[in-house]
Amino acid sequence: MTATTWQSVRAEVERRIADREWQPGDLIPGEEMLAAEFGCARATVNRALREMAQAGLLDRRRKAGTRIAPNPVRKAIIDIPIVRREIEGRGARASHRIVVRAAMVPPAAIASVMRTEPDRALLHVETVYLASDRPFAHEVRWIDPKTVPEIEAVDLTITSANEWLVLNAPLTTGEIAFSAAKAGADTAYHLECAPGDPLFVLERTTFLGARAITNVRLHYPPGYRMTATV
Amino acid sequence: MTATTWQSVRAEVERRIADREWQPGDLIPGEEMLAAEFGCARATVNRALREMAQAGLLDRRRKAGTRIAPNPVRKAIIDIPIVRREIEGRGARASHRIVVRAAMVPPAAIASVMRTEPDRALLHVETVYLASDRPFAHEVRWIDPKTVPEIEAVDLTITSANEWLVLNAPLTTGEIAFSAAKAGADTAYHLECAPGDPLFVLERTTFLGARAITNVRLHYPPGYRMTATV
DNA sequence: GAGTGGTCTAGACCACGGG
DNA sequence: CCGTGGTCTAGACCACTCG
Numbered sequence: 001m002t003a004t005t006w007q008s009v010r011a012e013v014e015r016r017i018a019d020r021e022w023q024p025g026d027l028i029p030g031e032e033m034l035a036a037e038f039g040c041a042r043a044t045v046n047r048a049l050r051e052m053a054q055a056g057l058l059d060r061r062r063k064a065g066t067r068i069a070p071n072p073v074r075k076a077i078i079d080i081p082i083v084r085r086e087i088e089g090r091g092a093r094a095s096h097r098i099v100v101r102a103a104m105v106p107p108a109a110i111a112s113v114m115r116t117e118p119d120r121a122l123l124h125v126e127t128v129y130l131a132s133d134r135p136f137a138h139e140v141r142w143i144d145p146k147t148v149p150e151i152e153a154v155d156l157t158i159t160s161a162n163e164w165l166v167l168n169a170p171l172t173t174g175e176i177a178f179s180a181a182k183a184g185a186d187t188a189y190h191l192e193c194a195p196g197d198p199l200f201v202l203e204r205t206t207f208l209g210a211r212a213i214t215n216v217r218l219h220y221p222p223g224y225r226m227t228a229t230v
Numbered sequence: 231m232t233a234t235t236w237q238s239v240r241a242e243v244e245r246r247i248a249d250r251e252w253q254p255g256d257l258i259p260g261e262e263m264l265a266a267e268f269g270c271a272r273a274t275v276n277r278a279l280r281e282m283a284q285a286g287l288l289d290r291r292r293k294a295g296t297r298i299a300p301n302p303v304r305k306a307i308i309d310i311p312i313v314r315r316e317i318e319g320r321g322a323r324a325s326h327r328i329v330v331r332a333a334m335v336p337p338a339a340i341a342s343v344m345r346t347e348p349d350r351a352l353l354h355v356e357t358v359y360l361a362s363d364r365p366f367a368h369e370v371r372w373i374d375p376k377t378v379p380e381i382e383a384v385d386l387t388i389t390s391a392n393e394w395l396v397l398n399a400p401l402t403t404g405e406i407a408f409s410a411a412k413a414g415a416d417t418a419y420h421l422e423c424a425p426g427d428p429l430f431v432l433e434r435t436t437f438l439g440a441r442a443i444t445n446v447r448l449h450y451p452p453g454y455r456m457t458a459t460v
Numbered sequence: 461g462a463g464t465g466g467t468c469t470a471g472a473c474c475a476c477g478g479g
Numbered sequence: 480c481c482g483t484g485g486t487c488t489a490g491a492c493c494a495c496t497c498g
Contacts, residue, residue, distance in 0.1 A: 004487080005486075006487085030463085030464060030465080040487075040488085041488045041489065043467090043486095043487075043488070044487060044488080046465075046466075046467090050466085060464090060465065060466095061465075061495080062463085062464050062465045062494070062496060062497090063462080063463055063464050063465080063494095063496045063498090064463095064465090064496070065464060065465080066464090066465080071311075071312065071396075071397075073309050073310070073311060074311075074396070074404075075309055076307070076310055076406050077306070077307055077308075078305065078306040078308060078458070079286075079305055080303070080304035080305070080460075081303055081304075082301060085301060166301070166304075167254060167301075170248065171244055171248050171287075172460070173459070174459070175458075175460070176306050176458045177455045178408055178430065178455065178456045178458075179430055179455045180410035180428040180429055180430040180431070180450075180452070181428050182427075182428045196426070198410040198411050198429065199410055199428065200408065200410040206460065224409060224410075225407045225409045226408045227406065227408075228308070228405075228406045228408075229404065229405055229406070230310075230402070230434070235468085236468085260482085260483060260484080261483080262483085270468075270469085271468060271470065272469095272470090272484095273467095273468075273470090274467085276484075276485075276486090277468095279484090280484090290483090290484065290485095291476085291483085292477060292478090292483050292484045293476070293481080293482055293483050294478065294482095294483075294484090295482090295483060295484080296483090296484080
């Protein structure tokens with residue numbers, strides 16, 4: 001009989017941390033000992049501590065034992081949905097307009113982050129996303145047709161490159177960067193804002209294995225906020 | 231006998247998704263069936279599928295079963311270190327300067343997000359973080375002394391509010407938002423940039439249970455990039 | 461070498477929620 | 480109602496790594 005859940009173990013450990021019974025850097029008792037104390041199976045303690053370690057609250061190492069993370073790293077998880085869903089989630093009608101679609105050799109900086117040959121042409125797509133006909137984001141994208149040849153046959157005016165890629169290249173890794181930049185003349189025109197306005201910028205490069213799929217830079221109009229929970 | 235690890239189960243499921251054997255929205259076999267197929271215990275399959283669901287690749291519901299996520303949400307994990315460590319991580323020398331420290335009633339917007347009484351005074355701290363004596367970030371912070379009374383006695387010129395709070399109020403939930411804004415005169419002065427320059431803005435409110443600990447707004451100079459992995 | 465976490469198994473009961 | 484995922488147990492073996 002019992003009812004000791006791993007959540008209750010986690011809650012108790014969190015309480016001890018919050019109450020300073022266990023302080024940052026402290027070595028806490030081993031799983032076996034905690035299991036005995038809580039009157040549950042070791043697997044239950046393991047589950048609780050494992051999740052806490054995953055969340056950055058504990059440091060665990062075989063033989064060395066479990067310690068309270070000396071410097072609890074705050075991890076923010078950002079959900080990055082398909083742009084269309086993000087627009088619809090705000091109650092607006094989503095549409096998009098293709099501004100440019102052409103095969104061309106990318107700037108050296110793009111080829112560098114995508115790790116492609118500097119002189120090879122990639123598919124270049126420029127899109128403006130609209131929320132109820134008002135500009136929502138301006139996207140400049142480079143796609144490696146060598147990695148996803150199917151993209152060449154897609155009518156991007158119907159399914160945006162963003163959406164097609166997410167749905168058709170599901171398991172990828174990548175890097176994201178956020179920053180701020182002044183609106184250039186071109187971007188300002190598409191976003192219907194003033195040149196020089198501060199824009200939120202999201203840059204992302206995704207890979208399928210070691211090969212780049214796409215690099216994308218999104219500019220959002222003044223006032224845009226991206227939120228996350230800690 | 232065995233050697234079927236939950237990682238191998240996960241890898242196989244990922245392969246089937248990547249190879250389109252299982253497509254977005256598809257219902258996949260139950261744990262029992264997969265365990266039989268892979269020749270392992272149901273708990274092993276459970277572990278694999280649970281982690282994949284946590285990563286946003288699967289949708290799982292009791293009775294309804296497990297489906298390939300129709301819209302794989304990309305989750306980016308951002309590590310938010312103590313500012314001092316972020317500076318040191320870039321190989322610079324970290325220091326900070328307190329610009330303002332006073333008890334005062336916050337603007338209505340701040341009281342609102344912190345859910346404090348609109349007319350109660352909070353601790354207001356304004357800090358400039360320096361990386362090798364060059365401005366790294368400008369921080370405007372409000373702290374609820376009712377939640378963390380110890381802060382009143384801390385010499386913030388030695389330990390920054392950021393650092394003290396992270397080390398002394400570990401277990402909280404919170405909200406973060408990123409955006410872009412024009413540098414105001416005051417911020418431009420502290421960051422040694424031009425008024426109107428586009429700045430990356432990070433706003434964060436953290437809570438201890440239902441009670442707010444602190445609200446902070448950080449402005450980073452032009453060119454700052456915050457990165458994450460998908 | 462030996463201690464600690466990591467994982468697997470086989471079986472069981474439970475809780476949510478679709479039909 | 481009842482199937483499916485969620486979790487717990489007790490025991491076992493393994494793998495990493497500290498001393």
